[in-house]
Amino acid sequence: MSGNKAIFAGIFGAAMALGGASALQSQGLPVTPAQAAPAAQSTANTTSALGQEALGWLAELIKINTTNPPGNEEAAAKYIAGILQKEGIAPDILPLNPGRSAVVARLKSSAIADPSRALLLVAHMDVVGVDKSKWTVDPFGATMKDGYLYGRGAVDDKGMLAANLAAFISLKRSGARLNRDVIFLATCDEEGFSESSIKTLIAKNWDKFAAGFAINEGGVVIAKDGKVQYTAVQASEKVSYNVDVVARGTSGHASIPLKDNPVVHLAAAIEKIGGYSAPVHLTAVTRRYFEGLAPLQDDEIGKWIRSLDTPDRGEHAAKVISESNPAWSAMLRDTISPTMLSAGVRVNVIPAEARATLNIRLLPGDTIDVLVNELNKLVNDPQVKLEIQSNAGLAAPTSSLESDFYNAIVKSAAQEFGGAPVLPYQSTWGTDSAQLRLHNVQAYGLVPFPLTEDDLKRMHGNDERIPVAAFGKGVALMVRIVNEFAVTK
Ligand SMILES: [Zn+2]
Numbered sequence: 001m002s003g004n005k006a007i008f009a010g011i012f013g014a015a016m017a018l019g020g021a022s023a024l025q026s027q028g029l030p031v032t033p034a035q036a037a038p039a040a041q042s043t044a045n046t047t048s049a050l051g052q053e054a055l056g057w058l059a060e061l062i063k064i065n066t067t068n069p070p071g072n073e074e075a076a077a078k079y080i081a082g083i084l085q086k087e088g089i090a091p092d093i094l095p096l097n098p099g100r101s102a103v104v105a106r107l108k109s110s111a112i113a114d115p116s117r118a119l120l121l122v123a124h125m126d127v128v129g130v131d132k133s134k135w136t137v138d139p140f141g142a143t144m145k146d147g148y149l150y151g152r153g154a155v156d157d158k159g160m161l162a163a164n165l166a167a168f169i170s171l172k173r174s175g176a177r178l179n180r181d182v183i184f185l186a187t188c189d190e191e192g193f194s195e196s197s198i199k200t201l202i203a204k205n206w207d208k209f210a211a212g213f214a215i216n217e218g219g220v221v222i223a224k225d226g227k228v229q230y231t232a233v234q235a236s237e238k239v240s241y242n243v244d245v246v247a248r249g250t251s252g253h254a255s256i257p258l259k260d261n262p263v264v265h266l267a268a269a270i271e272k273i274g275g276y277s278a279p280v281h282l283t284a285v286t287r288r289y290f291e292g293l294a295p296l297q298d299d300e301i302g303k304w305i306r307s308l309d310t311p312d313r314g315e316h317a318a319k320v321i322s323e324s325n326p327a328w329s330a331m332l333r334d335t336i337s338p339t340m341l342s343a344g345v346r347v348n349v350i351p352a353e354a355r356a357t358l359n360i361r362l363l364p365g366d367t368i369d370v371l372v373n374e375l376n377k378l379v380n381d382p383q384v385k386l387e388i389q390s391n392a393g394l395a396a397p398t399s400s401l402e403s404d405f406y407n408a409i410v411k412s413a414a415q416e417f418g419g420a421p422v423l424p425y426q427s428t429w430g431t432d433s434a435q436l437r438l439h440n441v442q443a444y445g446l447v448p449f450p451l452t453e454d455d456l457k458r459m460h461g462n463d464e465r466i467p468v469a470a471f472g473k474g475v476a477l478m479v480r481i482v483n484e485f486a487v488t489k
Contacts, residue, residue, distance in 0.1 A: 048476060054162045054163060055149065060079060061162060073125040081103050087169050092208060096200055096204070102125075102185065104183060107172060118181040119181070121482070137150045153464070176488075179488045214441045219425050219446040220446075229420065230420055233413070233422060235444060243358045244387040245338075246386075247262035253348065262351060266355070273338065274338060280322075282308065283363060283364060288401065289331070289423050290309075292424075335360065396438045409422070416480055448475075450473055
């Protein structure tokens, strides 16, 4: 998932109450030593033999350093291929670039494949970089500690990789009759989205994994105070653009200040842009998300969430909600984050140019030109130009909230998490699902592990870890989903 840590912090809202050690275990959450009865110490063991096995696969995958760049995903692809072969499943390694290969495998439902019905289980093998000095354990050591498995990619995205593998293999072992083909796909370069990404993979090998439905990362299972608060199933995602803000002026000797100094003009422009807040609008997905979220919040916030979509109090409601939670604010509007600055060659030289980069996330359906026009009017400085970079994300259609597969995910998550609400979700971060949706795949995002705010914040951060019991619950959920949707009743 390409995004930033603060996002994960925000999607929690007000606390929900409690539960003892057994409640924590039944919800797949780690038990702190203080809460644990001795037996609970076994939370290190997952809730099922398959979960235990998959935990071993996850540990081995963590030990394979697939930091992107350079990626090195081929090593992980070969490891996965070995596991599949042991199960009597023929894997297909799909080379993309040196050291970077994806892997695919298929369980057939019948002699004639019908891609439009097939189900794709997707996860990416690459991980973002680490600052080892900030970790308390080896990021690639797969350390087990206090009921957690630590390591880069434990959650993003090797946990899902191992859970998909477990669900896929469980179908093979059960010998269940499938009503559609089920395809396992491990991709490369999700974090970098460059020459080895799913875009290239689709261009080269679409026939190997064409499908009508897919489950991938992108959504979350929110856990708080020992309880699953809700499950958010991603059905659409915002579209990422990078825009350069370029100020140009007269270069000269710094001892003679000039009125058209580009650093000064850029700083003024960024200050205006930084204070800008785009208008709010709800999409079909966010409207349903907030409807489902309101009853889970404290009364005050719940009241304002319910007023979001009202003509008289909507604007004020959006203001209250946005101020209470940056992630909700980002779900309600196009967003602009200045992320990079560059100017100057020497301290005693006024540069001819100063440049900043804005990372913009558009709501599905919004266009970059409209927003850039707004910003140009706001900056209102002939010396400052806004240049849209070419590496933009692609606006992909929203996956249906009425599809059989969406309903199967909702049913399975509600069963697995004791009836906790399941809400549709529009993520502010990007995933491989956008490319799949552009190829008419009904793709849904769900990292199936009940995770607390602290666990989620560690993605792309330090000491990334996954609660082992939660991992077991995630494996159980994936098994439930594939059985619900792909096995003939
Ligand atoms: Zn990811």
